[in-house]
Amino acid sequence: xxLFVHKYGGTSMGSIExxxxxxxxxxxxxxxxxxxxxxxxxxxxxTNRLLGMANEIMPRPDPRELDMxxxxxxQVSVALLSIALxxxxxxxxxxxxxxxAIKTDSAYTKARIxxxxxxxxxxxxxxxxxxxxxxxxxxxDEGNIATLGRGGSDTSAVAVAVAxxxxxxxxxxxxxxxxxxxxxVVTEARRLKTVTFEEMLEMASLGSKVLQIRSVEFAGNYRMxxxxxxxxxxxxxxxxxxxASGTLISFEEDTNMEQAAITGIAFNRxxxxxxxxxxxxxxxxxxxxxxxxxxxxxEVDMIIxxxxxxxxxxxxxxxxxxxxxxxxxxxxxxxxxxxxxxSINGDAKVSKVSVVGVGMRSHVGIASKMFRTxxxxxxxxxxxxxxxxxxxxxxxxxxxxxxVRALHKAFDLEKA
Amino acid sequence: xxLFVHKYGGTSMGSIExxxxxxxxxxxxxxxxxxxxxxxxxxxxxTNRLLGMANEIMPRPDPRELDMxxxxxxQVSVALLSIALxxxxxxxxxxxxxxxAIKTDSAYTKARIxxxxxxxxxxxxxxxxxxxxxxxxxxxDEGNIATLGRGGSDTSAVAVAVAxxxxxxxxxxxxxxxxxxxxxVVTEARRLKTVTFEEMLEMASLGSKVLQIRSVEFAGNYRMxxxxxxxxxxxxxxxxxxxASGTLISFEEDTNMEQAAITGIAFNRxxxxxxxxxxxxxxxxxxxxxxxxxxxxxEVDMIIxxxxxxxxxxxxxxxxxxxxxxxxxxxxxxxxxxxxxxSINGDAKVSKVSVVGVGMRSHVGIASKMFRTxxxxxxxxxxxxxxxxxxxxxxxxxxxxxxVRALHKAFDLEKA
Numbered sequence: 001x002x003l004f005v006h007k008y009g010g011t012s013m014g015s016i017e018x019x020x021x022x023x024x025x026x027x028x029x030x031x032x033x034x035x036x037x038x039x040x041x042x043x044x045x046x047t048n049r050l051l052g053m054a055n056e057i058m059p060r061p062d063p064r065e066l067d068m069x070x071x072x073x074x075q076v077s078v079a080l081l082s083i084a085l086x087x088x089x090x091x092x093x094x095x096x097x098x099x100x101a102i103k104t105d106s107a108y109t110k111a112r113i114x115x116x117x118x119x120x121x122x123x124x125x126x127x128x129x130x131x132x133x134x135x136x137x138x139x140x141d142e143g144n145i146a147t148l149g150r151g152g153s154d155t156s157a158v159a160v161a162v163a164x165x166x167x168x169x170x171x172x173x174x175x176x177x178x179x180x181x182x183x184x185v186v187t188e189a190r191r192l193k194t195v196t197f198e199e200m201l202e203m204a205s206l207g208s209k210v211l212q213i214r215s216v217e218f219a220g221n222y223r224m225x226x227x228x229x230x231x232x233x234x235x236x237x238x239x240x241x242x243x244a245s246g247t248l249i250s251f252e253e254d255t256n257m258e259q260a261a262i263t264g265i266a267f268n269r270x271x272x273x274x275x276x277x278x279x280x281x282x283x284x285x286x287x288x289x290x291x292x293x294x295x296x297x298x299e300v301d302m303i304i305x306x307x308x309x310x311x312x313x314x315x316x317x318x319x320x321x322x323x324x325x326x327x328x329x330x331x332x333x334x335x336x337x338x339x340x341x342x343s344i345n346g347d348a349k350v351s352k353v354s355v356v357g358v359g360m361r362s363h364v365g366i367a368s369k370m371f372r373t374x375x376x377x378x379x380x381x382x383x384x385x386x387x388x389x390x391x392x393x394x395x396x397x398x399x400x401x402x403x404v405r406a407l408h409k410a411f412d413l414e415k416a
Numbered sequence: 417x418x419l420f421v422h423k424y425g426g427t428s429m430g431s432i433e434x435x436x437x438x439x440x441x442x443x444x445x446x447x448x449x450x451x452x453x454x455x456x457x458x459x460x461x462x463t464n465r466l467l468g469m470a471n472e473i474m475p476r477p478d479p480r481e482l483d484m485x486x487x488x489x490x491q492v493s494v495a496l497l498s499i500a501l502x503x504x505x506x507x508x509x510x511x512x513x514x515x516x517a518i519k520t521d522s523a524y525t526k527a528r529i530x531x532x533x534x535x536x537x538x539x540x541x542x543x544x545x546x547x548x549x550x551x552x553x554x555x556x557d558e559g560n561i562a563t564l565g566r567g568g569s570d571t572s573a574v575a576v577a578v579a580x581x582x583x584x585x586x587x588x589x590x591x592x593x594x595x596x597x598x599x600x601v602v603t604e605a606r607r608l609k610t611v612t613f614e615e616m617l618e619m620a621s622l623g624s625k626v627l628q629i630r631s632v633e634f635a636g637n638y639r640m641x642x643x644x645x646x647x648x649x650x651x652x653x654x655x656x657x658x659x660a661s662g663t664l665i666s667f668e669e670d671t672n673m674e675q676a677a678i679t680g681i682a683f684n685r686x687x688x689x690x691x692x693x694x695x696x697x698x699x700x701x702x703x704x705x706x707x708x709x710x711x712x713x714x715e716v717d718m719i720i721x722x723x724x725x726x727x728x729x730x731x732x733x734x735x736x737x738x739x740x741x742x743x744x745x746x747x748x749x750x751x752x753x754x755x756x757x758x759s760i761n762g763d764a765k766v767s768k769v770s771v772v773g774v775g776m777r778s779h780v781g782i783a784s785k786m787f788r789t790x791x792x793x794x795x796x797x798x799x800x801x802x803x804x805x806x807x808x809x810x811x812x813x814x815x816x817x818x819x820v821r822a823l824h825k826a827f828d829l830e831k832a
Contacts, residue, residue: 016472053496056432058503065502068510069495072488079485080469086481087474094484098514099559143515 002167003035003125007135007157010044011174012231013077023084025172025235025242026130030090032239035125037164039135039157040081042073047150063108067137067147071096074134074153082132092130095120097145102138102156104146111146113138113155113218116163125164133160151212158215162222168248169219169226171211176230177247178203178210180413181265185404188414192263194250197223199263202356202390216249223251261363262411265404266390267353271301272324273382273394275316276331278342281308285339289315292334298323302352302385302394312342316383318394324348350382351400354392355407367391373410379403418583419451419541423551423573426460427590428647429493439500441588441651441658442546446506448655451541453580455551455573456497458489463566479524483553483563487512490550490569498548508546511536513561518554518572520562527562529554529571529634532579541580549576567628574631578638584664585640587627588647593663594619594626596829597681601820604830608679610666613639615679618772618806632665639667677779678827681820682806684768687717688740689798689810691732692747694758697724701755705731708750714739718768718801718810728758732799734810740764766798767816770808771823783807789826795819 006029008022022040030036050069054061078094085092097104100120104111124131135153140146148155154171161169176191178200183189195203197220204213210228219226229246276289290300298319306314319327324346331344360366370391374381379402383394395403408414422445424438438456446452466485470477494510501508513520516536520527540547551569556562564571570587577585592607594616599605611619613636620629626644635642645662692705706716714735722730735743740762747760776782786807790797795818799810811819824830 016469020473050492053432053492054499057436057496057499061499062502065495065498065510068498068512069492072491075488075491076466076469076485079481080473082481082484083470083473083477086478094481096484096561145512 001033001035003037003164004029005157005161005164005166005169006036006038007153007169007171008038008040008231009153009171009173010041010046012172013040013042013081014044016080019077019080019084020087021235022081022172022231023088023090025231026081027085027088027090028236028239030130036130037121037125037160037166038081038130038132039153039160040074040077040132041135041153042070042077046073046076064144067108067111067145070147071134071137071145074136078132078134085130085132090130091128092132093124094132094134096134097137097156098139098143100133102133102159104138104140104148106140106142106144106146108144108146110149111138111140113148113159116159118163121160121164148214151215154212154215155218158218158222158224158226161226162218162224166224169224170246171215171226171228172231173210173228174230174232175210175228176232176245177228179264181267181404181408185267185401186265186408186414188408190414190416192247194248195263196358197249197251198389199356199358200249202354202387203264203266219249220251225250261357261359261366262355262413263357263359264355264413265353265407265411266356267351267400267404269351269397269400270321271318271350271352271394272321272327272346272348273316273318273350274324274327274331274347275314275345276339276341277314277345278312279315279339281311281313285313286315288339289331290317292330293319293327296323296326296330298327298330302383302392304383304385318350318352318383321348349397350394351397352392352394353400353403353407354390355411356390358389360391361388369410370407373406374403377402377406379406417449417451419453419580420445421573421577421580421582421585422452422454423569423585423587424454424456424647425569425587425589426457426462428588429456429458429497430460432496435493435496435500436503437651438497438588438647439504439506441647442497443501443504443506444652444655446546452546453537453541453576453582454497454546454548455569455576456490456493456548457551457569458486458493462489462492480560483524483527483561486563487550487553487561490552494548494550501546501548506546507544508548509540510548510550512550513553513572514555514559516549518549518575520554520556520564522556522558522560522562524560524562526565527554527556529564529575532575534579537576537580564630567631570628570631571634574634574638574640574642577642578634578640582640585635585642586662587631587642587644589626589644590646590648591626591644592646592648592661593644595680597683597820597824601683601817602681602824604824606830606832608663610664611679612774613665613667614805615772615774616665618770618803619680619682635665636667641666677773677775677782678771678829679773679775680771680829681823681827682770682772683816683820685813685816686737687734687766687768687810688737688743688762688764689732689734689766690740690743690747690763691730691761692755692757693730693761694728695731695755697727697729701729702731704755705747706733708746709735709743712742712746714743714746718799718808720799720801734766734768734799737764765813766810767813768808768810769816769819769823770806771827772806774805776807777804785826786823789822790819793818793822
């Protein structure tokens with residue numbers, strides 16, 4: 001009997017009325033003869049409410065205690081959803097992560113799943129029950145609750161789907177799939193029926209925040225077909241229609257061979273650029289500059305080192321805009337003195353735009369088409385970075401929407 | 417090193433500010449060199465909020481799921497209290513019941529504690545930590561969360577105190593002890609410094625709702641000295657003063673031998689009386705009348721069977737007022753037909769007043785003094801029931817306060 005894992009986000013679980021709708025949707029799938037495991041998030045706002053109380057007591061509370069606290073949000077959700085299924089006459093049972101057990105490491109507030117015992121869940125499914133498991137959390141070897149961090153319920157759902165050998169993991173959310181780009185920027189943006197795992201990874205990491213990036217990695221590592229679809233439709237729409245809706249993250253790359261070169265345009269508005277000018281061009285210079293930045297827990301993204309002139313070079317990199325001030329502080333304290341840099345310049349009003357697609361592996365001229373399009377719009381490129389399936393450029397923030405729209409049109413993304 | 421268990425009720429844990437006060441009080445005891453285990457309730461209102469959501473979905477939700485839901489309230493409390501102790505520089509760790517583990521049976525929503533593993537808690541205490549354990553809940557043999565029912569945190573605290581061989585279990589609450597009677601009825605009511613376990617049991621069962629009755633039974637079975645004291649005092653009052661405050665439930669009966677005959681006046685306003693008139697006086701008649709009432713989950717309290725006349729007898733008993741209508745229905749359906757009762761009469765406006773004291777074992781004339789006092793006030797006695805340490809009378813509801821005041825004065829309870 002085919003097994004599906006359903007994951008519902010906090011908005012979908014946000015009220016008793018919505019929980020009842022989730023129950024109707026789950027019951028529809030069960031009525032159709034499928035085994036169903038549901039992984040719901042905490043009711044929207046609940047995790048913030050809980051963590052807010054902790055932060056009211058002291059700054060930076062102990063991570064283990066934060067996990068004790070925050071994990072209750074999902075436990076409330078699973079119990080309420082189970083009761084809502086009972087109200088529809090369904091046999092359902094809820095489990096906290098530790099009851100399954102979903103074993104994690106002990107990195108509280110950002111733990112990683114190590115294993116999932118499928119015995120109890122399998123037994124219940126075989127007895128005809130719908131099984132509901134808390135997202136976002138598991139238990140470490142010492143029996144402490146550990147959470148997976150924000151958005152961790154996506155990862156929980158995919159991990160459960162892998163452990164249970166599900167046919168598909170359905171991520172129900174408040175958008176109806178993955179788009180060629182953000183429809184708020186380009187009204188012609190088109191929903192993708194399928195996207196490859198690698199493309200999804202680039203889209204997610206580049207700011208298309210439909211899925212937590214770790215859940216995409218998990219799906220990729222275990223080749224679990226994962227579908228992003230809307231929880232806002234009428235729960236009683238025909239199952240066949242629902243099962244084909246949204247966007248499927250697929251692992252059958254061959255089917256994409258004849259598709260368009262580019263799948264989508266991703267972007268991230270909130271970037272900042274830092275340039276360290278006139279440092280000696282010697283081995284270890286990159287580490288000497290970036291080491292202190294990494295030590296301050298800043299994630300560096302694009303990095304460029306210029307051709308050296310007279311034994312001196314310039315070194316440019318980007319950081320999230322929220323970390324810009326901290327990064328400049330660190331560099332002014334360390335790099336300037338130790339490295340005899342001529343100067344350190346920063347620009348916190350830059351954005352990144354990327355074209356993404358596995359198809360570019362087998363197509364030539366993607367980069368030149370991208371650069372020409374931007375040039376025709378008079379947009380100056382500040383930095384370029386490439387991978388096998390994406391080309392990213394850093395541009396002045398004020399041109400971001402223009403660039404996204406021009407590229408979306410240039411690559412014909414509005415056409416199916 | 418002496419170990420104390422502290423229990424804090426929902427009002428004491430009702431806000432972040434109050435939780436900080438609890439932490440200050442606990443830290444004061446730890447600073448004085450004691451090992452401390454804390455058992456807090458859910459924040460006031462939280463259990464009702466959670467159960468309210470479940471009842472919004474359907475009437476009579478599944479008890480196992482209700483326990484999954486309601487148990488989160490205490491988990492939030494332990495995490496927040498642990499963080500509040502960290503904020504004071506204390507080493508503290510929180511555990512849910514299943515982590516300790518506190519093992520229970522599987523009678524969800526009214527489970528009973530079967531065993532408590534002290535190993536983990538002992539290890540933490542020996543390492544200098546303050547240990548915080550969720551009240552109200554444990555885990556059954558199958559790994560399901562089971563709660564102990566309303567007020568169950570008192571029982572959890574006493575059970576933990578027994579398991580840890582604590583010197584004393586301190587129940588911090590919003591009253592400052594056990595009184596000779598309700599101070600809202602008799603302004604001269606006096607706080608008792610000690611009360612015996614059996615007296616406390618009678619006081620609790622008769623409506624003086626300071627402690628959950630099961631926690632008193634537990635304390636009695638294991639002879640755990642248990643003190644009821646106020647959580648509303650300044651948390652920084654001297655420890656010696658606090659340790660001697662409130663009311664100690666004691667197990668050293670001898671010390672009471674020379675005390676007054678009567679310890680207190682208990683009462684319960686919400687009683688109802690039912691009389692089944694003219695039933696045949698034959699073996700099994702009590703069961704035939706009360707069996708169907710018990711089957712309807714109504715707890716019968718006082719029972720009287722009159723002297724039989726011409727082979728017929730009258731049978732009178734009391735039930736909680738909230739169960740009166742249901743009980744009358746049951747009797748009208750079953751007892752009347754099956755038993756040829758002449759009639760079934762009910763009175764839902766009666767109250768019970770009791771004088772309680774282990775001293776009455778060694779004093780004569782308590783009953784006659786009680787009856788004379790009520791007679792002098794013109795109060796008619798409807799039923800009488802006695803035990804070794806209490807005499808209860810049922811009277812018309814409108815005389816209840818008058819009876820309590822007159823008895824409190826007649827037995828000199830305002831004097832220490």
